[in-house]
Amino acid sequence: xxxxxxxxxxxxxxxxxxxxxxxxxxxxxxxxxxxxxxxxxxxxxxxxxxxxxxxxxxxxxxxxxxxxxxxxxxxxxxxxxxxxxxxxxxxxxxxxxxxxxxxxxxxxxxxxxxxxxxxxxxxxxxxxxxxxxxxxxxxxxxxxxxxxxxxxxxxxxxxxxxxxxxxxxxxxxxxxxxxxxxxxxxxxxxxxxxxxxxxxxxxxxxxxxxxxxxxxxxxxxxxxxxxxxxxxxxxxxxxxxxxxxxxxxxxxxxxxxxxxxxxxxxxxxxxxxxxxx
Amino acid sequence: xxxxxxxxxxxxxxxxxxxxxxxxxxxxxxxxxxxxxxxxxxxxxxxxxxxxxxxxxxxxxxxxxxxxxxxxxxxxxxxxxxxxxxxxxxxxxxxxxxxxxxxxxxxxxxxxxxxxxxxxxxxxxxxxxxxxxxxxxxxxxxxxxxxxxxxxxxxxxxxxxxxxxxxxxxxxxxxxxxxxxxxxxxxxxxxxxxxxxxxxxxxxxxxxxxxxxxxxxxxxxxxxxxxxxxxxxxxxxxxxxxxxxxxxxxxxxxxxxxxxxxxxxxxxxxxxxxxxxxxxxxxxxxxxxxxxxxxxxxxxxxxxxxxxxxxxxxxxxxxxxxxxxxxxxxxxxxxx
Numbered sequence: 001x002x003x004x005x006x007x008x009x010x011x012x013x014x015x016x017x018x019x020x021x022x023x024x025x026x027x028x029x030x031x032x033x034x035x036x037x038x039x040x041x042x043x044x045x046x047x048x049x050x051x052x053x054x055x056x057x058x059x060x061x062x063x064x065x066x067x068x069x070x071x072x073x074x075x076x077x078x079x080x081x082x083x084x085x086x087x088x089x090x091x092x093x094x095x096x097x098x099x100x101x102x103x104x105x106x107x108x109x110x111x112x113x114x115x116x117x118x119x120x121x122x123x124x125x126x127x128x129x130x131x132x133x134x135x136x137x138x139x140x141x142x143x144x145x146x147x148x149x150x151x152x153x154x155x156x157x158x159x160x161x162x163x164x165x166x167x168x169x170x171x172x173x174x175x176x177x178x179x180x181x182x183x184x185x186x187x188x189x190x191x192x193x194x195x196x197x198x199x200x201x202x203x204x205x206x207x208x209x210x211x212x213x214x215x216x217x218x219x220x221x222x223x224x225x226x227x228x229x230x231x232x233x234x235x236x237x238x239x240x241x242x243x244x245x246x247x248x249x250x251x252x253x254x255x256x257x258x259x260x261x262x263x264x265x266x267x268x269x270x271x272x273x274x275x276x277x
Numbered sequence: 278x279x280x281x282x283x284x285x286x287x288x289x290x291x292x293x294x295x296x297x298x299x300x301x302x303x304x305x306x307x308x309x310x311x312x313x314x315x316x317x318x319x320x321x322x323x324x325x326x327x328x329x330x331x332x333x334x335x336x337x338x339x340x341x342x343x344x345x346x347x348x349x350x351x352x353x354x355x356x357x358x359x360x361x362x363x364x365x366x367x368x369x370x371x372x373x374x375x376x377x378x379x380x381x382x383x384x385x386x387x388x389x390x391x392x393x394x395x396x397x398x399x400x401x402x403x404x405x406x407x408x409x410x411x412x413x414x415x416x417x418x419x420x421x422x423x424x425x426x427x428x429x430x431x432x433x434x435x436x437x438x439x440x441x442x443x444x445x446x447x448x449x450x451x452x453x454x455x456x457x458x459x460x461x462x463x464x465x466x467x468x469x470x471x472x473x474x475x476x477x478x479x480x481x482x483x484x485x486x487x488x489x490x491x492x493x494x495x496x497x498x499x500x501x502x503x504x505x506x507x508x509x510x511x512x513x514x515x516x517x518x519x520x521x522x523x524x525x526x527x528x529x530x531x532x533x534x535x536x537x538x539x540x541x542x543x544x545x546x547x548x549x550x551x552x553x554x555x556x557x558x559x560x561x562x563x564x565x566x567x568x569x570x571x572x573x574x575x576x577x578x579x580x581x582x583x584x585x586x587x588x589x590x591x592x593x594x595x596x597x598x599x600x601x602x603x604x605x606x607x608x609x610x611x612x613x
Binding site for chain 1: 342345346347349367370371373374375377378379380381382383384385386387390394395397398399400401402405409426442444445446447478479480
């Protein structure tokens with residue numbers, strides 16, 4: 001009864017296989033590794049297009065709500081308000097988007113998929129580079145959708161196409177910088193919803209106590225001081241300048257401060273956390 | 278980095294004494310106060326199927342995660358496929374593959390895309406990557422499901438895809454963490470056959486299992502782990518022999534006399550009876566057939582009728598309970 005099954009008589013339906021050893025091809029470069037992970041992100045858009053819906057619904061609602069409900073009271077007319085508000089809502093969109101990549105990472109880590117990646121002889125940061133490529137695509141798609149809606153509602157970028165392209169480049173950089181915060185959260189926290197909650201409780205004060213929705217001129221002094229130093233305000237000012245004309249290099253340098261600092265600080269932390277597990 | 282080095286399954290011509298697949302000494306891993314792995318030594322010969330057998334929470338998974346470079350040991354040293362685990366994890370990774378306990382697949386992608394992704398990460402390009410993915414799908418009976426998303430796969434299909442994903446490049450050493458947990462008997466047989474075929478192709482296999490029959494049927498050598506320590510190691514035959522030279526199995530016609538029979542057997546043979554109520558069966562260690570005969574005679578003298586009796590090697594279950602029973606604190610006052 002306990003004897004092993006007869007090796008010479010395989011059960012029906014289970015064919016006998018012969019495995020031919022397959023040798024390893026020449027090792028791919030780090031860039032090639034990263035691009036493969038980028039390809040994975042693109043496949044995800046194809047298989048899970050719903051994720052884009054989550055990403056653009058909030059900013060679309062914000063745009064419509066603020067423009068038509070508050071716009072007249074805040075800036076005289078909805079159209080004038082949109083002119084002020086749209087660059088800001090683009091900044092809000094990319095910062096909120098960054099939270100989702102942290103959630104995705106946390107989901108992946110919970111499933112053991114990263115164990116496979118970590119046991120492969122590849123560039124250790126490649127999965128994160130791939131995540132970033134996916135993020136950049138997400139930022140571009142979401143920002144384009146918001147811009148198109150803005151154009152339909154009557155927004156006019158006075159700096160023209162070049163200004164818009166430069167603004168998008170800055171937006172991607174901003175999203176990239178904030179991305180590290182949520183990648184670190186994603187590595188530390190195994191519950192995707194907790195990553196989201198923490199992410200938004202970090203972002204809400206930054207986004208609302210900024211100059212995205214209103215000019216801080218009417219705010220009390222202490223709040224105005226915070227709003228003016230808030231990196232989100234600095235970014236919004238620069239994006240406004242790029243799209244509406246009248247930007248200065250100083251503004252752009254200030255806007256880049258936070259993304260550069262976050263990258264310099266958190267990229268090594270990410271690598272350490274990833275290796276430690 | 279030399280990209281042309283083979284995965285390690287094929288010994289190089291002229292190499293006479295290859296290092297062991299795994300040679301570990303004093304591995305320790307703690308999680309807080311818990312010593313999940315508490316000083317384990319392990320030698321695994323190349324080409325062998327080696328099973329780490331133990332109950333849930335014994336430290337099996339932590340042990341192989343350390344050997345697969347996924348967890349850094351707190352103490353101890355090891356070389357895997359001839360490379361130092363701590364100093365050269367990248368070289369270890371190039372020679373091993375790991376299939377974890379939970380399917381490490383991207384659920385949103387199709388089966389074929391999962392394999393393509395890994396083939397490209399290993400360095401296969403364009404049509405070669407596609408050919409590799411299709412070969413593996415074919416070999417693991419997944420061609421029909423190739424274009425379905427993995428979240429629509431059954432448990433057995435996932436397991437097969439997961440193992441296929443570990444074989445993009447034939448590894449010298451394949452870690453399988455509980456390869457058949459949660460599978461139905463047919464799927465289980467299929468995985469066993471794949472494991473044997475892989476071993477036949479020269480791949481060293483280190484698997485963990487909590488199923489005794491799995492270790493018994495597959496493994497050339499078995500290490501029994503409990504509470505983070507190795508409590509026994511050997512071939513299935515050696516482990517059985519170490520527990521006692523043989524076991525007497527009897528089945529009574531009258532289950533009511535089970536207690537009396539157990540007492541008589543224990544008095545005669547000086548061991549502890551294991552009983553199973555269904556079928557009124559008893560098993561006890563017997564050093565020699567003569568002693569077993571005497572014990573049977575004493576049952577008959579007492580008027581206890583036997584439906585069946587047999588003298589055999591202890592099953593691995595009995596070995597396991599004997600070993601883990603001895604290591605846990607439940608001393609029944611018996612000796613073997």
